[in-house]
Amino acid sequence: MTTAEDVLKPDHGSHRKHFIFTDEHDQLRESITAYAQKELAPHAEEWEETTFPDSVFRRMGELGFLGLDKPVEYGGQGGDYYSALVLAEAIVHARSGGLAMGLAVQTDMALPPILAFGTEDQKQEWAAPAIAGTKILCLGITEPDAGSDVAGIKTRAVRDGDDYVINGSKTYITNGHRADVIVLVTKTDLDAGYDGFTLFLVPMDTPGVIREKRLQKLGMHASDTALLAFQDVRVPASTVLGQVGKGFYHIMWELQGERLIGAAGSVAGAQHCFDQTLKYAMERKAFGREIGKFQVIRHKFAEMATKIETARQMVYMTAWRFENGEYPVREISMAKLYASRIAVEVADECIQIHGGAGYMKEYGIERVWRDLRLNRIGAGTDEVMLDVIGKSYGL
Numbered sequence: 001m002t003t004a005e006d007v008l009k010p011d012h013g014s015h016r017k018h019f020i021f022t023d024e025h026d027q028l029r030e031s032i033t034a035y036a037q038k039e040l041a042p043h044a045e046e047w048e049e050t051t052f053p054d055s056v057f058r059r060m061g062e063l064g065f066l067g068l069d070k071p072v073e074y075g076g077q078g079g080d081y082y083s084a085l086v087l088a089e090a091i092v093h094a095r096s097g098g099l100a101m102g103l104a105v106q107t108d109m110a111l112p113p114i115l116a117f118g119t120e121d122q123k124q125e126w127a128a129p130a131i132a133g134t135k136i137l138c139l140g141i142t143e144p145d146a147g148s149d150v151a152g153i154k155t156r157a158v159r160d161g162d163d164y165v166i167n168g169s170k171t172y173i174t175n176g177h178r179a180d181v182i183v184l185v186t187k188t189d190l191d192a193g194y195d196g197f198t199l200f201l202v203p204m205d206t207p208g209v210i211r212e213k214r215l216q217k218l219g220m221h222a223s224d225t226a227l228l229a230f231q232d233v234r235v236p237a238s239t240v241l242g243q244v245g246k247g248f249y250h251i252m253w254e255l256q257g258e259r260l261i262g263a264a265g266s267v268a269g270a271q272h273c274f275d276q277t278l279k280y281a282m283e284r285k286a287f288g289r290e291i292g293k294f295q296v297i298r299h300k301f302a303e304m305a306t307k308i309e310t311a312r313q314m315v316y317m318t319a320w321r322f323e324n325g326e327y328p329v330r331e332i333s334m335a336k337l338y339a340s341r342i343a344v345e346v347a348d349e350c351i352q353i354h355g356g357a358g359y360m361k362e363y364g365i366e367r368v369w370r371d372l373r374l375n376r377i378g379a380g381t382d383e384v385m386l387d388v389i390g391k392s393y394g395l
Contacts, residue, residue, distance in 0.1 A: 018316050020316055020319060020320050020323075025082055028083060029086050029090050031063075032065060032087060032093075036092075040052075040056070040095075040096065041094050041096075044095040044096045047098070049221070051222055051224045052096065052102065054136065058134060061131065061132040061134065062132075064077050066106060066132070066133055067107075068084055068086070069083050070131050071115065074127050075128050076131050080323055081322060081323040084107065084261060085264045085315075088108075088264040089267070090268075092265070093272070097220050097368070097370075097371025098220040098222025098371065101223045101374070102224075104262070105139060105174045106130060108258055110139045111130055113241060113253075113254045117199070117242030117243075122241065126180075136179045137175065137183065138174060138183070138226075139174075139182070141153070141251065142171055143155060143170055144169060148384045150251065151193075151248070155168025155170065155184070155185070155230065156187050157198060157200060158188075162236060163236055164188075164200070164239070166184070166230045166234075166235065167230055167231060169227070170184070173228055174223050174225055177214055179204050180205075181202065181203050182201075182228075183201060184200045184202045186199070186200060188247075189245060192245060194248045194249070196248075197245070197248040197251075198240060198244045199241040200239050200240055200241060206233055207233070208230060208231045208233035208234070210228065213226065213227040214226060218373060218374075219367065219370030219372075219373055255380065258379045259332050259333065260319060262339075262375055262378070263314075263315045263332075263335040263338075263340065264315050264339075265375070266375045267311045269347075269372050269375075270304075270307075270339075270342060270347065271312075272368070273350045273365065274304055274308060276364070277350040277353050280353070281297055281301070291353070304346045308346065311338050314334065315339060317331075318332055318334075330388070330389055330392040333388045333389050334389060336380065340372075340376045341382065343375060344372050344376060347368045347369035347372050350368070351366060
């Protein structure tokens with residue numbers, strides 16, 4: 001006969017890791033978290049005013065954090081894709097969405113296409129120093145008149161002998177004011193449709209590259225965001241990244257990894273905000289008891305926790321498929337859409353639970369909302385994600 005003592009009791013305090021992570025991933029998470037808390041978080045408020053310094057790239061390069069899943073031959077650690085997820089999650093302890101964004105552009109947006117499509121010379125010139133943190137990268141897709149509609153890009157690259165001459169503009173470019181090189185999306189054939197795009201690796205000190213304006217944003221203040229102009233920028237044909245005319249496909253491939261990393265960052269940001277607010281609800285008293293003891297607040301936490309866990313499992317399972325050779329664009333789009341949405345919902349609810357304090361800068365909750373809000377726009381808006389998902393069903 002089974003007694004009450006024999007029945008397994010619920011253990012709400014256990015933190016069994018997901019099957020995609022090993023002990024090595026846990027150790028990596030601890031290392032990045034410790035670094036972020038000790039060397040980055042103390043400067044979070046200052047960097048909101050000044051943007052984080054380039055030395056962060058160099059320091060993270062020294063620690064090996066910029067090449068966790070990158071090839072050993074270029075200075076990387078040769079780890080799996082899950083190690084990149086660990087970085088996206090653990091860097092939240094820096095308490096700076098802008099810093100996390102600037103790093104993600106380097107590690108998960110600009111570096112992958114260089115490593116995937118670049119020549120050996122290009123990899124040695126840009127990928128290796130980017131992994132070491134001695135060169136900074138940016139990615140140029142969005143234009144004043146073309147964002148989600150990548151096919152509407154107008155920046156032209158015209159062949160002239162052994163060179164190309166580039167004219168156009170790019171906007172909302174993270175790292176644009178500090179970058180050494182830009183992975184630039186251009187149109188090389190106006191009549192070829194999706195086969196008319198080409199990527200270039202354009203050094204930012206090339207004559208004609210103009211860093212026009214440092215843009216002012218709602219959030220992500222610690223990262224620099226630029227409006228760039230390209231006026232008769234002459235570059236050799238050796239700066240073409242990948243195949244001429246295949247740039248659209250190259251960049252669409254890059255966006256999938258970027259979206260999944262963004263989804264992981266959204267979940268981590270929501271969890272961090274949840275944890276801070278839970279602590280506040282256990283300490284803040286109203287009407288004679290902690291506010292977390294009121295049913296209405298308890299239910300808010302239950303709703304948030306359920307959404308966060310749903311998003312986390314979606315991200316992890318999609319990452320497992322991605323790491324195992326699949327190309328699950330539908331599920332990546334779902335994960336990016338859902339995670340970015342619930343992150344904003346959670347941050348907003350956390351502000352509400354804090355009450356007036358949540359609206360004040362000193363608690364940092366309002367900044368979490370402002371920083372996370374970009375995730376519903378960048379790397380593909382909610383509306384684009386919905387369209388990708390819908391079309392995947394033949395609609």
